[in-house]
Amino acid sequence: MDAAEFRRRGKEMVDYVADYLENIEKRLVYPDVEPGYLRSLIPTEAPLEPESYEDVIKDVERVIMPGITHWHSPYFFAYFSAASSYPAMLADMLCGALGCIGFSWAASPACTELETVMLDWLGKMLQLPECFIAGTHGSGGGVIQGTASEATLMSLLAARCKAIRRVQATNSNYSESDVLGKLVAYTSEQAHSSVERAALIGGVMMKQVPADNSYAVRVDMLKKMMEEDKAAGLIPFYFCATLGTTPSCAFDRIVELGPLCNEENIWMHIDAAYAGSAFICPEFRPLLNGVEFADSFNFNPHKWLLVNFDCSAMWVKKRTDIIGAFKMEPLYLKHENQESGLITDYRHWQIPLGRRFRSLKLWFVFRLYGLQGLQAHIRKQVALAKVFESLVRADKRFEICAEVIMGLVCFRLKGSNELNQNLLKRITDSREIHLVPCQLSGRFVLRFAICARTTESSHIQQAWRHITQLTFELLQEPSH
Amino acid sequence: MDAAEFRRRGKEMVDYVADYLENIEKRLVYPDVEPGYLRSLIPTEAPLEPESYEDVIKDVERVIMPGITHWHSPYFFAYFSAASSYPAMLADMLCGALGCIGFSWAASPACTELETVMLDWLGKMLQLPECFIAGTHGSGGGVIQGTASEATLMSLLAARCKAIRRVQATNSNYSESDVLGKLVAYTSEQAHSSVERAALIGGVMMKQVPADNSYAVRVDMLKKMMEEDKAAGLIPFYFCATLGTTPSCAFDRIVELGPLCNEENIWMHIDAAYAGSAFICPEFRPLLNGVEFADSFNFNPHKWLLVNFDCSAMWVKKRTDIIGAFKMEPLYLKHENQESGLITDYRHWQIPLGRRFRSLKLWFVFRLYGLQGLQAHIRKQVALAKVFESLVRADKRFEICAEVIMGLVCFRLKGSNELNQNLLKRITDSREIHLVPCQLSGRFVLRFAICARTTESSHIQQAWRHITQLTFELLQEPSH
Numbered sequence: 001m002d003a004a005e006f007r008r009r010g011k012e013m014v015d016y017v018a019d020y021l022e023n024i025e026k027r028l029v030y031p032d033v034e035p036g037y038l039r040s041l042i043p044t045e046a047p048l049e050p051e052s053y054e055d056v057i058k059d060v061e062r063v064i065m066p067g068i069t070h071w072h073s074p075y076f077f078a079y080f081s082a083a084s085s086y087p088a089m090l091a092d093m094l095c096g097a098l099g100c101i102g103f104s105w106a107a108s109p110a111c112t113e114l115e116t117v118m119l120d121w122l123g124k125m126l127q128l129p130e131c132f133i134a135g136t137h138g139s140g141g142g143v144i145q146g147t148a149s150e151a152t153l154m155s156l157l158a159a160r161c162k163a164i165r166r167v168q169a170t171n172s173n174y175s176e177s178d179v180l181g182k183l184v185a186y187t188s189e190q191a192h193s194s195v196e197r198a199a200l201i202g203g204v205m206m207k208q209v210p211a212d213n214s215y216a217v218r219v220d221m222l223k224k225m226m227e228e229d230k231a232a233g234l235i236p237f238y239f240c241a242t243l244g245t246t247p248s249c250a251f252d253r254i255v256e257l258g259p260l261c262n263e264e265n266i267w268m269h270i271d272a273a274y275a276g277s278a279f280i281c282p283e284f285r286p287l288l289n290g291v292e293f294a295d296s297f298n299f300n301p302h303k304w305l306l307v308n309f310d311c312s313a314m315w316v317k318k319r320t321d322i323i324g325a326f327k328m329e330p331l332y333l334k335h336e337n338q339e340s341g342l343i344t345d346y347r348h349w350q351i352p353l354g355r356r357f358r359s360l361k362l363w364f365v366f367r368l369y370g371l372q373g374l375q376a377h378i379r380k381q382v383a384l385a386k387v388f389e390s391l392v393r394a395d396k397r398f399e400i401c402a403e404v405i406m407g408l409v410c411f412r413l414k415g416s417n418e419l420n421q422n423l424l425k426r427i428t429d430s431r432e433i434h435l436v437p438c439q440l441s442g443r444f445v446l447r448f449a450i451c452a453r454t455t456e457s458s459h460i461q462q463a464w465r466h467i468t469q470l471t472f473e474l475l476q477e478p479s480h
Numbered sequence: 481m482d483a484a485e486f487r488r489r490g491k492e493m494v495d496y497v498a499d500y501l502e503n504i505e506k507r508l509v510y511p512d513v514e515p516g517y518l519r520s521l522i523p524t525e526a527p528l529e530p531e532s533y534e535d536v537i538k539d540v541e542r543v544i545m546p547g548i549t550h551w552h553s554p555y556f557f558a559y560f561s562a563a564s565s566y567p568a569m570l571a572d573m574l575c576g577a578l579g580c581i582g583f584s585w586a587a588s589p590a591c592t593e594l595e596t597v598m599l600d601w602l603g604k605m606l607q608l609p610e611c612f613i614a615g616t617h618g619s620g621g622g623v624i625q626g627t628a629s630e631a632t633l634m635s636l637l638a639a640r641c642k643a644i645r646r647v648q649a650t651n652s653n654y655s656e657s658d659v660l661g662k663l664v665a666y667t668s669e670q671a672h673s674s675v676e677r678a679a680l681i682g683g684v685m686m687k688q689v690p691a692d693n694s695y696a697v698r699v700d701m702l703k704k705m706m707e708e709d710k711a712a713g714l715i716p717f718y719f720c721a722t723l724g725t726t727p728s729c730a731f732d733r734i735v736e737l738g739p740l741c742n743e744e745n746i747w748m749h750i751d752a753a754y755a756g757s758a759f760i761c762p763e764f765r766p767l768l769n770g771v772e773f774a775d776s777f778n779f780n781p782h783k784w785l786l787v788n789f790d791c792s793a794m795w796v797k798k799r800t801d802i803i804g805a806f807k808m809e810p811l812y813l814k815h816e817n818q819e820s821g822l823i824t825d826y827r828h829w830q831i832p833l834g835r836r837f838r839s840l841k842l843w844f845v846f847r848l849y850g851l852q853g854l855q856a857h858i859r860k861q862v863a864l865a866k867v868f869e870s871l872v873r874a875d876k877r878f879e880i881c882a883e884v885i886m887g888l889v890c891f892r893l894k895g896s897n898e899l900n901q902n903l904l905k906r907i908t909d910s911r912e913i914h915l916v917p918c919q920l921s922g923r924f925v926l927r928f929a930i931c932a933r934t935t936e937s938s939h940i941q942q943a944w945r946h947i948t949q950l951t952f953e954l955l956q957e958p959s960h
Contacts, residue, residue: 003498006566014490017577018483035823038593046846067590086486097497110547113518121526147832177661203683343515352627366526
């Protein structure tokens with residue numbers, strides 16, 4: 001395919017993409033296929049000779065679309081939102097064309113520098129403390145990770161490295177594995193599974209801190225666990241707080257947890273993967289109070305800030321903490337400016353070496369929406385969650401299971417877990433709307449998350465009608 | 481921006497991309513900017529209100545392009561190639577529009593299933609042993625990682641988990657950290673820095689195996705080191721072989737190393753990040769002989785197989801090894817089919833949770849080039865490297881520093897390291913072609929890698945004229 005054909009096919013693809021998104025709600029949001037459906041639809045081997053473009057593009061509808069869960073359908077309410085906007089898609093086309101692999105400043109200065117400045121812009125939008133802003137000579141700064149899982153892992157590894165060095169400085173007879181065996185990390189029992197996984201990868205013990213009855217971690221519980229662990233000879237070194245937990249969007253009390261972590265020399269990382277985007281609105285910003293005590297902070301613009309996946313924003317207070325943990329300098333990656341102190345080589349900040357030019361998406365989205373446009377998006381989705389909450393509260397058969405603060409509503413039928421599992425199964429099987437469950441205090445709960453940019457009040461009303469219709473059918477059954 | 485405006489702007493962007501790539505050789509391949517150049521060109525904060533699209537797109541040339549290292553210029557010969565093709569870009573547009581986050585089968589069945597089948601297609605193109613092919617009921621299979629660094633890390637972590645379980649099974653009084661402190665991994669002194677970094681992340685010792693005078697690791701050296709380590713009470717558990725090292729594209733002798741690893745219960749991972757693509761050509765396939773002894777194998781179609789970054793293909797012989805190391809099952813990620821044994825949840829195979837629909841790029845590229853088209857691309861670039869090698873060999877002032885097997889030529893001026901550093905500095909400063917150095921046997925060496933899809937013999941000739949002109953000027957200086 002040459003440039004001339006790309007011009008033609010690219011424009012056709014732009015129309016295909018626009019058609020897909022304009023008509024997405026006509027498709028079943030959750031696909032009706034069985035595991036293994038795809039293999040039988042295509043050959044078992046790659047073709048020897050080129051096929052025609054027409055054949056390939058025809059297969060998108062025949063092979064791919066039947067197996068797509070349509071995350072951007074206004075009837076998609078599962079997990080948390082995945083961001084999608086036209087400006088981000090345009091920026092991604094440009095990113096693909098440039099195709100620079102920005103592991104170091106020299107590998108494409110614009111790729112590194114736009115990222116640093118965009119993370120400063122975003123940090124200011126969130127009113128992050130000055131210590132997280134890179135500026136021209138700050139000691140902190142931001143980086144784009146692929147996912148919150150990677151941000152959590154990087155923070156835990158940096159904390160591990162710091163802790164090992166600190167312990168060995170006063171106990172020179174301790175080997176690294178001696179220290180590893182004593183380190184203990186903490187996170188909420190409500191934290192995302194990726195936090196526990198980070199500890200597994202890092203080879204350190206992680207303990208789950210019980211949450212209070214609003215599913216938030218409070219300082220007294222963390223303090224108690226740490227005291228017991230220290231008395232048993234362990235070394236607490238890391239706490240991952242969550243702002244906006246996955247099950248119920250609860251907020252750990254970082255205002256009280258932060259000072260404890262600082263006193264005890266515990267690295268506090270804040271994972272605000274979903275909720276972080278909302279902090280650009282002054283009315284939600286108080287939930288971020290206490291971030292000044294954190295060593296690192298992360299949230300996903302690719303969830304709720306209209307920037308297509310992947311784009312997870314992470315800030316650290318001291319770059320040297322994160323860079324120092326894993327700096328490697330083979331000759332083929334050296335360049336003349338790296339010792340100047342002026343530049344950033346982002347490969348030291350992340351697990352992968354290569355990286356895409358993802359800050360273009362932030363730049364396009366920030367400028368084409370403006371801060372006010374982004375705030376409007378957040379506020380609209382929170383308001384839609386409130387609409388759904390009202391509908392649930394008005395039906396006495398149902399209950400709300402956690403305070404609705406942002407775009408997530410946790411609800412259930414009053415009754416057994418089995419009853420609620422049956423309701424969810426009917427919803428899933430109908431494929432008209434899509435939800436996933438969670439567990440809160442041992443109860444099986446349905447999560448209704450406002451996800452798509454194009455979800456309107458009418459879709460919420462329709463979803464609720466659908467849920468109540470399925471509930472009616474379920475409760476009609478003799479077994480109930 | 482609504483769908484109508486996206487149709488317009490998207491088509492303009494398609495033309496911009498085509499124009500950029502058609503005219504890329506008119507740009508300076510290496511940018512003429514100082515660290516910090518970008519910050520002064522844009523505001524210090526995001527705009528409150530939306531800006532016009534015209535203003536944003538105008539800034540691409542004003543702000544971004546001056547700081548781009550043009551990886552797809554035919555005059556780019558640095559690092560290794562980064563793949564780029566029009567079919568891959570079209571597939572990526574579709575991927576962005578679908579925007580499904582394929583962490584589990586249910587999160588978009590097509591995303592998971594196409595990936596498994598495309599990795600089977602690719603595995604067959606490489607003539608991988610049957611044990612690496614998923615098929616309908618194989619115990620091995622493939623996955624797309626973001627980068628080779630992540631593939632190496634995943635393999636090391638899986639090996640670590642297996643080794644800990646094995647040791648604890650016979651020494652029940654060993655704690656996990658006791659075992660960690662005894663584990664030892666091996667790789668070539670020529671291996672990529674990401675291999676050593678994987679061991680740092682995993683908290684295990686890694687030893688560098690000296691290479692022979694062709695920069696390849698041989699079995700006797702690995703065996704000797706392992707014997708000494710075992711005698712000292714350590715537990716060898718992992719060896720990362722490299723096929724196509726970064727400095728000189730050397731090939732570790734896996735035919736002889738593999739049997740040793742199998743006998744000693746050592747996980748052998750093969751990192752063929754760059755060279756792996758060439759194994760689709762029968763004439764290069766013998767270099768992969770011995771892969772049957774490996775537990776995992778990885779290479780980057782995003783380097784040399786015309787699939788834009790990121791797309792790193794990894795195969796494992798036993799999926800359970802890699803899944804078993806880190807499986808986590810919170811309720812919000814469960815789905816009804818996951819226990820059926822028929823499906824794959826790729827989140828267990830990787831560090832991040834979320835993942836893009838990257839197999840679309842493989843599907844488009846395989847079908848629109850065909851195997852023969854991809855083979856032609858590899859052969860053309862190897863032939864171009866041979867052209868450059870001949871030019872170097874014909875000039876008595878220069879020497880070739882390693883056998884030219886694929887698309888990389890390592891060469892230097894006969895003389896001091898300083899002389900060669902000065903030559904490279906002139907090349908870099910001229911910005912007309914772009915190279916990076918490496919170190920081989922203590923000598924500073926220039927690497928000339930055939931990178932861009934559009935590089936032709938004329939560009940190689942021009943690059944050589946340029947190098948010899950700069951050499952002439954350098955050697956004229958009184959100091960030489």
